[in-house]
Amino acid sequence: MDGPYKVEFRKDFNGDGKAEVFLISWKKIKDYAVNRSGKRSTEKYVWYQANVRIVSTAGKVCHDDIFSMKEVDFRMMAAIIERENMSARFYFDHFFDIPDYESTLNGIESRRISTEELDMEYVGKLIKRKKVHITPEAVAAELTTNDHAVVFYRRDWREDLGIIVYSKLLDHFVFLISPYAH
Numbered sequence: 001m002d003g004p005y006k007v008e009f010r011k012d013f014n015g016d017g018k019a020e021v022f023l024i025s026w027k028k029i030k031d032y033a034v035n036r037s038g039k040r041s042t043e044k045y046v047w048y049q050a051n052v053r054i055v056s057t058a059g060k061v062c063h064d065d066i067f068s069m070k071e072v073d074f075r076m077m078a079a080i081i082e083r084e085n086m087s088a089r090f091y092f093d094h095f096f097d098i099p100d101y102e103s104t105l106n107g108i109e110s111r112r113i114s115t116e117e118l119d120m121e122y123v124g125k126l127i128k129r130k131k132v133h134i135t136p137e138a139v140a141a142e143l144t145t146n147d148h149a150v151v152f153y154r155r156d157w158r159e160d161l162g163i164i165v166y167s168k169l170l171d172h173f174v175f176l177i178s179p180y181a182h
Contacts, residue, residue, distance in 0.1 A: 004025050004026065004027040005025065005026055005027070005089060005092065006023060006024070006025045007023070007024045007025075007092050007093055007095060008021055008022070008023050008024075009021075009022040009023075009024075009095070009096060010022065011108060011149065013054070013062075013149050013151075013166040013173075014056070014062075014166055014168060014171075015168070016057070018057040019057070020054050020055060020056050020057065020062065021054065021055045022052075022053075022054050022151075023051075023052075023053045023054070023055065024050065024051070024052055024053075024092055024095055025050070025051045025053075026048050026049065026050040026051070026088065026092050027048070027049055028046065028047075028048055028088060029046070029047055029048070029049055030044050030045070030046045031044055031045070032044055032045070033045045045070065045071070046070075046071035047068045047069060047070045047071060048068065048069045048071070048074060048088050049066070049067075049068045050066070050067055050068070050069065050092070051064070051065070051066045052064075052065045052067075052153060052162070053065075054173060056171075060171070062166065062171065062172050062173055063164055063172070063173035065155070065162060067155045067156050067160075067162075068156065069154075069155070069156055070156075073156065074088060074091070077105075077154060078091070081105060095153070096108065105154060106152065106153040106154060107151075107152055107153075108149055108150070108151050108152075109149075109150050109152075110147045110148070110149055110150070111147055111148070111150055112144065112145075112146065112147050112148070113143040113144050113148060113150070113165055113176065114144065115140060115144055116177070117163075117176040117177050118139075118140050118143065118144075118174075118176065118177070119175070119176070119177050120136045120140065122174070122175060123136040123139050123140070123174060124136045126170060126172065126174065127139070127170070130170060130171075130172060132169070132170065134169050134170075138169060139167050139169050139170060139174070142167060142168065142169050143165060143167060143174070148165045148166065149165070149166065150163060150164070150165045150176070151163070151164050151165070151173075152164075159178075160178070161178040161179070162175065162178075163175065163176040163177075163178055164176065
């Protein structure tokens with residue numbers, strides 16, 4: 001196992017003038033893979049297990065996403081941005097600012113959310129889990145009014161794009177529907 005490593009970025013997502021902590025931790029793992037039926041592979045594979053977590057200035061976790069990226073998928077992404085020899089450490093250390101690459105690989109943008117981007121079923125489940133007394137429609141109205149800081153990052157493979165936006169009503173980030181999901 002290589003790591004774990006941690007990289008920290010700061011940005012004010014909730015508009016209180018204080019920057020939340022955007023923490024990425026990851027480790028490289030070489031082990032046997034296990035499929036959904038529980039059968040173990042005959043050979044070992046390499047993958048990166050990553051955790052993207054955003055913590056408020058009060059220490060509250062506002063977003064927590066754990067995913068794994070196969071070595072082969074990581075290499076494909078590196079080749080697409082013409083950095084075939086890029087290490088995972090370099091990638092995560094420069095998560096939002098890969099030098100000499102003008103792209104939308106990972107980033108933060110300010111924009112208005114469209115209703116088509118919202119998964120209302122997901123928003124409803126998040127409301128139930130957080131036990132707050134609001135409706136999915138109220139969250140939709142909040143997020144489709146004015147511009148918001150939208151974070152996007154590559155997850156398991158290049159087309160698996162995690163897109164999140166902070167909801168003040170929920171005091172939590174909400175996943176948006178990826179354009180690759182269609």
